[in-house]
Amino acid sequence: MILNMGPQHPSTHGVLRVLLEIDGETVIRMMPDIGFLHTGIEKTCEAKFYQQVVPLTDRIDYLCPMTNNLCYVLAVEKLLGLEIPPKAQWLRVLLNELTRINSHLVWLGTHALDLGAMTVFLYCFREREEVLRMFEMVSGQRMMTSYFRVGGIALEPPLGFFDRVRDFASYFSSKVDEYENLLTGNPIWMMRTKGVAVITAEDAIALGATGPTLRGSGVDLDLRRDMPYSGYENFKFKVPVAQEGDVFARYMCRVQELRESNEIVKQALAGMPEGPIKADAPKVVLPDREKMKTEMEALIYHFKIITEGFAVPVGEVYQAVESPRGEMGYYIVSDGTAKPYRVHMRSACFANLQTLPKMCEGRLLADVVAAIGSIDIVLGEIDR
Amino acid sequence: MPTSPAITNLEELKSHPAVARLLAWNSSAVQGAKFDREEMTIYVDRSSIREACALLRDDAECAFNFLSDITCVDWYPSEPRFELVYHLLSISKKERVRLKVRLDSASPAVESLTSVWPGANYFEREVFDLFGIRFTGHPYLRRILMPEDWEGHPLRKDYPVEGYS
Numbered sequence: 241m242i243l244n245m246g247p248q249h250p251s252t253h254g255v256l257r258v259l260l261e262i263d264g265e266t267v268i269r270m271m272p273d274i275g276f277l278h279t280g281i282e283k284t285c286e287a288k289f290y291q292q293v294v295p296l297t298d299r300i301d302y303l304c305p306m307t308n309n310l311c312y313v314l315a316v317e318k319l320l321g322l323e324i325p326p327k328a329q330w331l332r333v334l335l336n337e338l339t340r341i342n343s344h345l346v347w348l349g350t351h352a353l354d355l356g357a358m359t360v361f362l363y364c365f366r367e368r369e370e371v372l373r374m375f376e377m378v379s380g381q382r383m384m385t386s387y388f389r390v391g392g393i394a395l396e397p398p399l400g401f402f403d404r405v406r407d408f409a410s411y412f413s414s415k416v417d418e419y420e421n422l423l424t425g426n427p428i429w430m431m432r433t434k435g436v437a438v439i440t441a442e443d444a445i446a447l448g449a450t451g452p453t454l455r456g457s458g459v460d461l462d463l464r465r466d467m468p469y470s471g472y473e474n475f476k477f478k479v480p481v482a483q484e485g486d487v488f489a490r491y492m493c494r495v496q497e498l499r500e501s502n503e504i505v506k507q508a509l510a511g512m513p514e515g516p517i518k519a520d521a522p523k524v525v526l527p528d529r530e531k532m533k534t535e536m537e538a539l540i541y542h543f544k545i546i547t548e549g550f551a552v553p554v555g556e557v558y559q560a561v562e563s564p565r566g567e568m569g570y571y572i573v574s575d576g577t578a579k580p581y582r583v584h585m586r587s588a589c590f591a592n593l594q595t596l597p598k599m600c601e602g603r604l605l606a607d608v609v610a611a612i613g614s615i616d617i618v619l620g621e622i623d624r
Numbered sequence: 625m626p627t628s629p630a631i632t633n634l635e636e637l638k639s640h641p642a643v644a645r646l647l648a649w650n651s652s653a654v655q656g657a658k659f660d661r662e663e664m665t666i667y668v669d670r671s672s673i674r675e676a677c678a679l680l681r682d683d684a685e686c687a688f689n690f691l692s693d694i695t696c697v698d699w700y701p702s703e704p705r706f707e708l709v710y711h712l713l714s715i716s717k718k719e720r721v722r723l724k725v726r727l728d729s730a731s732p733a734v735e736s737l738t739s740v741w742p743g744a745n746y747f748e749r750e751v752f753d754l755f756g757i758r759f760t761g762h763p764y765l766r767r768i769l770m771p772e773d774w775e776g777h778p779l780r781k782d783y784p785v786e787g788y789s
Contacts, residue, residue, distance in 0.1 A: 590746060
């Protein structure tokens with residue numbers, strides 16, 4: 241029998257359609273069908289100035305906007321050859337780890353909800369709300385932050401922001417204990433996740449999986465540690481790896497990552513350098529409002545950047561960062577004008593989704609829900 | 625930090641393990657190389673891309689065992705019009721390399737990588753869908769993002785960004 245799951249189905253985390261060929265309750269063949277959210281963002285980017293692309297990057301993966309912002313601006317900065325001041329780098333790391341916490345909390349809540357554990361969802365969204373409020377504090381937006389700029393970040397964080405983050409970081413790990421109390425040793429949770437949707441390390445590599453989907457199968461790869469960007473080499477953190485390759489292993493990886501991200505947030509707060517938050521590049525970075533109102537050159541630069549954008553030297557770069565879901569990469573080609581010639585987004589979920597048939601074929605239909613939840617897909621990122 | 629100029633002379637780049645390995649295997653397969661902004665690009669002949677990838681994957685010194693990404697750039701109206709871009713990653717060496725294949729607009733087709741990395745499947749379908757490049761030997765080459773009955777390939781440069789043409 242052929243069964244259609246989705247595109248409107250609560251456990252597909254968006255508009256994923258899965259075609260299932262089943263025999264009784266056993267899945268024989270599985271085919272994900274995507275494209276329902278395709279908006280042609282890559283094409284849109286080609287008609288925008290470099291800075292105007294930043295808000296588009298928020299919208300591809302709406303659960304980790306800052307990670308996408310970061311990856312894009314790092315790529316453009318690499319093309320320009322810009323040096324970013326340390327304070328901006330540390331703030332970017334701080335906000336990226338908060339984003340990771342935000343994204344993992346949504347994943348944990350919805351994944352547990354899919355498998356019947358409702359309380360965890362309410363707990364996770366309680367803490368996520370606090371993270372979103374902190375985002376609102378720095379950027380004025382809860383989700384589509386667009387806070388990073390080519391050459392730095394938009395504004396100094398407001399007064400009281402660091403205290404609020406410090407307060408959050410001080411109690412967050414006890415909240416992770418709460419989630420773990422509900423799930424990790426829970427017999428029902430273990431029966432639904434242990435030994436379910438197993439994928440081996442060889443298969444995961446061959447299919448292009450990254451992030452916790454890969455680390456859950458025992459491959460120790462984290463771009464933050466292995467190919468550091470934005471000053472991650474200054475931070476000490478562990479990369480959680482599990483060997484089993486099942487849903488439970490991926491769950492454990494992500495829950496440990498919540499704790500590690502919290503540690504990075506604490507380190508970023510403790511060692512936050514002083515100094516400017518924007519690079520010294522008047523032709524690329526907008527001047528301060530104060531200067532713009534008092535200095536002639538600043539006003540001219542402001543006008544030029546807003547109306548004409550800034551030209552980027554000819555070249556191409558591929559910049560990858562470790563998003564909560566895996567390797568998020570931006571490949572940007574410049575032809576020397578103020579608009580990118582080509583922007584390609586290497587989406588982690590797009591590749592991770594290919595592991596799904598391998599995980600589910602030959603297994604029970606009910607395990608499909610667990611498998612989809614465990615690879616943590618965001619359809620906006622897959623379809624772009 | 626101004627960027628240093630790109631190195632495009634193949635002789636100077638011979639020390640890079642991937643370039644050396646490919647040249648030792650088949651010097652006519654390597655059309656050129658470029659080292660720019662700390663990133664290595666190798667231009668590979670279109671008939672040897674699959675074998676070149678399998679070689680780089682299995683070679684102990686290169687160990688580019690992970691396919692990060694496949695995409696394409698359209699240089700319309702110049703020829704060769706398309707540039708296929710493959711990003712490989714070595715998990716053990718923590719290094720990347722970019723392979724490029726140039727294709728002209730007359731018959732944009734290239735061998736599929738799905739036999740080397742099954743994960744190439746979706747990436748190649750995306751390139752087929754949005755650029756109209758055929759991958760020979762692909763198990764299921766159909767549109768992936770656009771609807772099945774869509775006409776045209778949206779990421780080509782002669783496809784309008786807005787309105788009707």
